[in-house]
Amino acid sequence: MSLSITDVPALDNRRVKTSTEDVLIDRVVPGEILVIAFGFVSWDARPDFDFYGRLKKLEQASGRHLNKILVRDSGNSWYHRAIAGLGEHPDDTVETLRALVAAIRPSKVVTIGQSMxxxxxxxxxxxxxxxxxxxxxxxxxxxxxxxxxxHDRRWIAVMRALAQQPPPSGYYDLAALGRERGGQTQLHIVFGTKPDRDDAIESVNLDAMHAHRLAAAGNCTLYPFPFSGHAVVQHLIDTKRINGLLARIIAGIELAPEPFDVTPAWRDWVAENLRLGSPPAELVEILQQHGFSYDSSVAAVAGGGA
Incomplete structure (x- = not known):
């Protein structure tokens, strides 16, 4: 890949959606924040690039350009095998990324991704x-x-494949890597804590276990969401909190909460729990955990769910 990237044209939704490449670079503005976004797994089709639309919304909200490198792993190998245009294995890929960062000359670098x-x-x-x-x-x-x-067998087939045919380099314990390389890198780990099984009687969530393993390495902020499972990004989209969270972490700005009023089904839930004697303050807190605004939560509880 050429590192003469100052004349790279701006990306648009069509190219991001239809590209056959594994890495895309947006228009470069030296001195602005660089976000390197990694795509999630897809077994039925080629993985999509991720977070492009969210980053465009953050640009609009912040009034500043964000440099972007979009990466996907078409082989669904958790970025341990070939990424076309970047490298054949992690150490190879990271050196290309390091050269790209040096060419872009950003004010800071943020990496982002969900799941894989x-x-x-x-x-x-x-x-x-x-x-x-x-x-x-x-x-x-x-x-x-x-x-x-x-007891986390969700993607054990991928782990077995990597163990049977290991790439020239690999990083198989991120908690250990964090202890070794953490330095000044600030980790923001966002995860659901809802039990993995709907019929569970105890609070068991594998993502929470992984989050706490990463936190033990230090320099880490955890963002638990009690009413989300593994698909925490979709949960934050549904509850209109994703834009505010990204703005706060990446750009250091606070966005006004997006309107998200208490739905009729939740009003019925409020009425039933008030009838059963639940403390109003507790119901307000639970509604807020689900993403409803403070004002609408208070109004729903004060109105008895009506």
Missing amino acids: GGYAAVMFGLLLGVEQVVAFGPLSFLDVGQALLY
Whole structure:
């Protein structure tokens, strides 16, 4: 890939959606923030690029350009094998990314991703020594032994494949990598804490376990969401909180809360719980955890759910 990127044209939705490449670079403005976004897994079709639309909204909200590098792993190998245009394995890929960062000359670098992309955001963020990592529901390891120890078999087939045919370089325990390379990189780990099974009687969530493993390395902020499972990004979109969260972490700005009024179904829930004697303050807190605004939550409880 050529590193003469000052004349790279701006991306648009059509190119991001239809491109056959594994890496795309948006128009470069030296001195502005650079966000490297990693795509999530897709078994039925080629993975999409991720967060492009959200970053465009953040540009509009902040009034400033964001440099963007969009990356996807078409082989669904948690970014441990070939990424066309970047490298054949993680150490190879990180050197190309390092050269791109040097060419762009940003004010700071942020890596971001969800699930498989979250693993890449943490891994490459630590290897590059970026200022911030924003990872939604990432694994903290790709090791078969630890997956069996912690009863996390969700993607154990990928782990087995990497163990059977290991790439020339690999990073299979991000908590250990964080202890070794953490430095000044600030980790922001966003995850759901809702039990993984709907019929669970205890609060068990594997993403929460991984989040706390990463936090143990230090320099980490955790963002638990009690009414979300693994798809925490979709939960934040549904509850109109994703834009505010990204603005706060990446751009350091506070956006006004997006309107999200209490729905009729939740008003019925409020009425039933008030009838059963639940404290009003507790109901307000639960409604806010679901993303409803403070004012609408208070009004719903004060009105008895009507």
